[in-house]
Amino acid sequence: MNKVRDSAAEAVADIPDGASLAVGGFGLSGVPEVLIRALYERGSTGLRVVSNNCGVDGRGLGVLLAAGRIARVTGSYVGENKEFARQYLSGELEVELTPQGTLAERLRAGGAGIPAFYTPAGVGTQVARGGLPWRYAADGTVAVASPAKETREFAGRPYVLEHGITTDFALVRAWRGDRHGNLVFRKAAANFNPPAAMAGKVTLAEVEELVEPGELAPDAVHLPGVYVQRVVALSAEEAADKRIERLTTSASSTRGAVRD
Template identity: 65%
Template sequence: MNKLVASPAEAVADIGAGSVLAVGGFGLCGVPFELIDALLAQGTDGLTTISNNCGVDDQALGVLLYAGRIRRTISSFVGGNKELARLYLSGELEVELTPQGTLAERLRAGGAGIPAFYTPTGVGTMVADGGIPIRYDAQGEVVEVSRPKEVREFDGRQYVLETALTADFGLVRAAIGDRHGNLVFHESARNFNPLAGMAARVTIAEVEELVEPGEITPEDVHLPGVFVDRVVVVGGDRKPIENRTTRPRPAAGTADTAAPAAAGEEATGGAA
């Protein structure tokens, strides 16, 4: 039952070329940075990643993208990464775009052993009808597009059939974990992390704080240890902010209740 491993490098050592990865995180919030960096250092390539977004420029999954390690990504939002756009349009990367809620449900279904499900999301669009570019060639011509999906009517409303997603490995980041693999995610970091952990054959969790088994009450567990195979402690210092905006401090003696108390700064897209 002791699932602790000594380092991120040891935790990802058996992730081989061509593996499919389900990766937690939203923007830079709840991203398993240390596991991604260990995978980068290891040199694994030909990867398929399943994640809400494929990192941002040179951060999170973006470091693997810039290094040419990702062959295909299944994502919802890819607009925050200029390198992804370049690779996609030049034929060096395959991109399967999926509506955000549908992506979450496809991962959940994979973890629950449900092969497919019907959803109204995407009916009447290219999501259902097909034709979304998946792959371009070096000349910028579309060479592969998404296929049409089955649409059925239930109680007078149309639904599109979406298939489940599973992965060889899941990479997640948790605020608290124990050596049995039970995990707790901090606030908005509980985004795609539980789903990525459920959908993978082998799930690896980097945790900020390790506690003893039993210290996490059952009702507080967000991802049970039955879904988690390895736990590595990384600490909680690394929490980059995706977009930072600032404004001048108010003049001395001027009331400004809207200004943050400490530094006159407000951050958006931060990591929890």
């Protein structure tokens, strides 16, 4: 039952080229930075990633993206990652854009063993009709487009069929975790981490604080250890390395701080 690995490098050692990965995080919150860096150092390439976004330039999944290690992304938001946009528009990267709530439910459904579900999100748009560019050609034309999806009415309202997602591996970050893999997420870091962890056939969790079994109150556990196969304890420096994607302050917050 002891799922703790000695290092992140050991935890990711069997992730092969072409593997599919569900990765937790939202922007720079709750991103498994240490596991991603270990995967970068391992050299795995041709990866198929499912994540809300693909990091930013130089952080998170952006590290793998800049190195040309990612072949396909299923996500909701290109965000501030200029390299992501460049690779997508130049035809180097295949991208399946999915409504954010739909993506979260696809991951959760896959982890719960639900093969597909109906949702009103996307009805009447290219999400349902098909034709969204998944990959561009070098000349800017669409090389691969999304297919049309099944739609059906329930109680007079149309819904579109979406498929659950499962992946070979999942990488997540938690605030606290025990040796059995039970995890607790803190505040905004409880974003895509729980459903991503559920979707992975083999889930790797980096934890800011490792505790012994029994120290976590059962009703405080956000994700039970049945979904987690490997745990990596972060050092104090790794746990404290949390960047702010965009710092915004108000005029009132700086009033009085200016000296003559």
